[in-house]
Amino acid sequence: MTATKSRTMPLDSCEEIVHLRQTTRSWMAEQRFTLVEQTKMMTATSELARNAVVYGGGGSAKLELLEGSGRMGIRVVVEDQGPGIADIGQAMTDHFTSGQGMGLGLGGAKRLVDDFEIRSEPGKGTVVSITKWK
Amino acid sequence: MTIATSHRIADILTRHEQPILEAWLREQLVALSARQDLISEADLRRQSAEFLALFTSACRSGNITDITAPEWKQSCSNLGNVSRSRATQGFSPSETATFVFSLKQPFFSRLRQELGGDAAGLAEEMWNATVLLDKLGLYTTEVHQKAREEVIKLQQAEMLELSTPVVKLWDGIIALPLIGTLDSGRTNIMMENLLQSIVDTGSDIAIVDITGVPTVDTLVAQYLLKMVAAARLMGAECIICGIRPQIAQTMVHLGVEFGNVVTKASLADALAYAFRQIGCTVSKQTSRS
Ligand SMILES: Nc1ncnc2c1ncn2[C@@H]1O[C@H](COP(=O)(O)OP(=O)(O)O)[C@@H](O)[C@H]1O
Numbered sequence: 001m002t003a004t005k006s007r008t009m010p011l012d013s014c015e016e017i018v019h020l021r022q023t024t025r026s027w028m029a030e031q032r033f034t035l036v037e038q039t040k041m042m043t044a045t046s047e048l049a050r051n052a053v054v055y056g057g058g059g060s061a062k063l064e065l066l067e068g069s070g071r072m073g074i075r076v077v078v079e080d081q082g083p084g085i086a087d088i089g090q091a092m093t094d095h096f097t098s099g100q101g102m103g104l105g106l107g108g109a110k111r112l113v114d115d116f117e118i119r120s121e122p123g124k125g126t127v128v129s130i131t132k133w134k
Numbered sequence: 135m136t137i138a139t140s141h142r143i144a145d146i147l148t149r150h151e152q153p154i155l156e157a158w159l160r161e162q163l164v165a166l167s168a169r170q171d172l173i174s175e176a177d178l179r180r181q182s183a184e185f186l187a188l189f190t191s192a193c194r195s196g197n198i199t200d201i202t203a204p205e206w207k208q209s210c211s212n213l214g215n216v217s218r219s220r221a222t223q224g225f226s227p228s229e230t231a232t233f234v235f236s237l238k239q240p241f242f243s244r245l246r247q248e249l250g251g252d253a254a255g256l257a258e259e260m261w262n263a264t265v266l267l268d269k270l271g272l273y274t275t276e277v278h279q280k281a282r283e284e285v286i287k288l289q290q291a292e293m294l295e296l297s298t299p300v301v302k303l304w305d306g307i308i309a310l311p312l313i314g315t316l317d318s319g320r321t322n323i324m325m326e327n328l329l330q331s332i333v334d335t336g337s338d339i340a341i342v343d344i345t346g347v348p349t350v351d352t353l354v355a356q357y358l359l360k361m362v363a364a365a366r367l368m369g370a371e372c373i374i375c376g377i378r379p380q381i382a383q384t385m386v387h388l389g390v391e392f393g394n395v396v397t398k399a400s401l402a403d404a405l406a407y408a409f410r411q412i413g414c415t416v417s418k419q420t421s422r423s
């Protein structure tokens with residue numbers, strides 16, 4: 001599996017979340033992902049990006065186009081150097097929020113994509129990676 | 135960098151402030167000759183004199199390398215004001231940076247005159263002055279950029295207000311067609327507009343059409359639910375329509391539910407429902423020819 005295209009984008013404001021979402025969409029449209037797949041990936045991306053801004057105090061996102069062994073995919077890795085998540089199980093639980101959200105972002109994002117990985121270290125930050133295969 | 139060298143610069147500036155100012159003004163007038171519409175000569179003279187005086191006194195502090203230090207605070211804030219006013223007046227970033235960069239020529243020729251006999255000293259001071267003026271020039275560009283961003287944000291805010299119109303569809307029925315991304319700034323305006331229109335028109339039903347919204351993530355869903363709850367408190371029923379198939383599928387996976395909110399596929403369906411609610415019937419006229 002190799003990345004044929006990659007781009008890193010800052011994530012510090014609402015505008016940058018919108019920009020990341022739009023870029024994800026245009027990369028997927030170029031690769032002829034269906035509208036449903038595009039919308040699911042954009043929505044999952046939006047959830048992670050917002051978490052990085054709201055809870056992580058801002059961060060960055062890496063967008064990658066993957067190709068290999070006869071399939072292709074798109075990956076978004078959202079990263080922040082914020083407080084991290086002490087109890088990932090709890091954070092992933094539907095309706096759990098430590099803020100004013102719906103508590104469906106992490107669980108929802110996982111259900112919307114094919115691969116979902118989360119790593120977090122309290123005091124260090126959080127990295128979430130999501131991939132959609134075609 | 136020794137204190138002695140920096141004092142040479144300050145000393146030359148202090149002794150020749152007036153002729154340097156005049157030469158600098160001439161440079162600027164040539165560089166900005168096409169922009170006389172944007173700034174008068176009198177304003178330019180005032181700005182330049184002010185900055186040169188602050189610049190000279192900052193150099194006298196002995197620090198001519200670190201413009202973030204306290205002794206440069208006044209110069210930088212003065213320069214910041216010049217850049218901001220130029221940004222809002224429509225000067226380009228390079229025209230704005232010209233303010234500082236055009237000081238090089240008169241300043242350098244003065245250094246040459248004064249230190250001509252001391253080649254090493256001249257080279258050192260030229261270098262010091264170049265580095266310093268380059269830093270200040272870049273600073274004006276940074277401030278200019280930030281000021282332009284502010285202008286764009288303001289314009290966006292104005293557009294947002296324009297782009298969230300509430301329309302009256304019928305006596306007692308209003309609609310809010312949402313188009314574009316829903317960031318927090320905009321949703322507040324939308325909510326205010328909607329609630330005010332409910333009051334102003336005495337409407338019982340408000341239709342929120344999200345056909346033009348590309349993503350409904352949990353934040354957007356939460357806004358919509360808040361809007362419905364607020365409308366309800368005002369005594370109006372909110373109907374959400376225009377949930378496209380891909381959005382519906384996404385919402386199911388997200389786990390977001392609109393619960394007891396009435397949702398309809400299209401604006402037409404929502405309007406038909408609203409008519410039924412207020413006891414209106416719409417029928418085709420039967421032709422009797
Ligand atoms: N990047 C992050 N940094 C720190 N904490 C996070 C991060 N992302 C999520 N969390 C924690 O996980 C919880 C659940 O997140 P999420 O499912 O997106 O719901 P919500 O954003 O509505 O709270 C958050 O309330 C927060 O406590």
Ligand SMILES: [Mg+2]
Binds near residue numbers: 047051101104105106
């Ligand atoms: Mg969230």
